[in-house]
Amino acid sequence: MHRAFLMCAVLGGLLVAPEAGAARRASSNRSTRNASLSLSDRAAARASRWVGLPSLRRVSHSVNDDCSGLVNLAYRKPNLNLLPERTLPGEGGVSAIYRKALSLDALRREPSPGDLVFFRETYDRNRDGRRNDGLTHIGVVERVAPDGTVTFVHRAGGGVKRSKMNLHQPSLRRDAKGRVLNDYLRRTERRASHPRLAGELFAGFATVDGRWLTSP
Template sequence: MRLCVLLAGLLVMTGCAATGRPMGGSVIAASYRYSPLTPAAAPKAPLSVTAARPAASPAASPAPRKQVRPPPPAASRENVLATARELVGSRKVKVAGRTWPDDCTGFVEGVYARAGVSFRGSGVAGDNGVTAIYRYTRDHGRVFTRGKPKPGDLVFFRETYDQNRDGRRNDGLTHVGLVDEVASDGTVVVIHRVKRGVVRYRMNLAKPSLRRDPRTGEVLNDMLRVPGATRMPVLTGQLFVSYGSVLPDARPAKVTKPTKPAAVARR
């Protein structure tokens, strides 16, 4: 029994999509079947509004209060972005001398550690690493689908590969990255870890099923899942679930007021 509990705990921070088989620590408990994400944790269909935290039932006894973690400093968003951009093109996720798992969750954990954010201990039995990060974001920040994300925000995707190997699209959350920038046409540039390393992908939620703009030929949505025989969603915009924000906004540039010239005494 104790062994089962230990292995279930190890499942929490493993599993990730990487346009193919998961990378990193997914072999720790490979013999255990992955339980799909529960709707309360993250819907398999995209959300339509900002996800609200479930209200406690009036009849239920009050649950023990969770320990509130202090918010990261305002400068942390810039630190996260700078670290993520430096890793683009790398196969290894190495941050400040520490090597993180070479998968999407290891990448997000590594860059967010620069802001003092730790996602450990956020999941429950049956969660994969992406789901655990989603739970942390929901509990300590917000998840949303409407509005413009900010650079440094998280991006969650679903069904990017067949995690439980049953041939069906029932795996829930399987991939996470972070927003690098948002173009004027609404195309979001995402930095994430895939099989070939840390890369940038594009995603346009206004045209989620279009690979390229028919007029300009510009890429709108990159391919996030290897296409199969059936016409199932494979593009970033099609597999998008939600954004997530746990970092404070970047500090605005400080504007210094001009000093008043000293009055000159008349003679």
């Protein structure tokens, strides 16, 4: 009886050991892949997972539930802050991030996944009915199609969304095949006619890399 029990235990150990080893190897491979992801790749992957959420509160309560909160959350990492050390009087989060990108020489014209994307005049921030609001919106580039159409993730009205922009045809909503090239970022206004498409409101891209890190 004892001999049979011992034999079963040995066989069971032989069967479990390979499975446990495979699980450890899979976990190690996942950790290695995550460690090898660049800051931009990781931010794009994070933002993609949040598309469809009605609020960033489903992810964290530590950031503002707005467009700048989304990019800060996507890039969250020790010793990394998208905002400058000091903000200027009356300066919004989007303008502050843009100013830091400018100071780091991180602005660029051609986008890559994970880049920040800035927009101006997406709403009447000061409510004076004029186009004098400057930088008002920000998102994270998710991917770039061969035809130049940029898909980006942003926190807008209604929650976290995925939208498109094509800088080759910034004023065109759809192409000849009916495919969306530029999504609307600004609401229709009764008293004024303003550009509303993403390509028309585009202000710039910025790459977040090691230059944004600070010393521990």
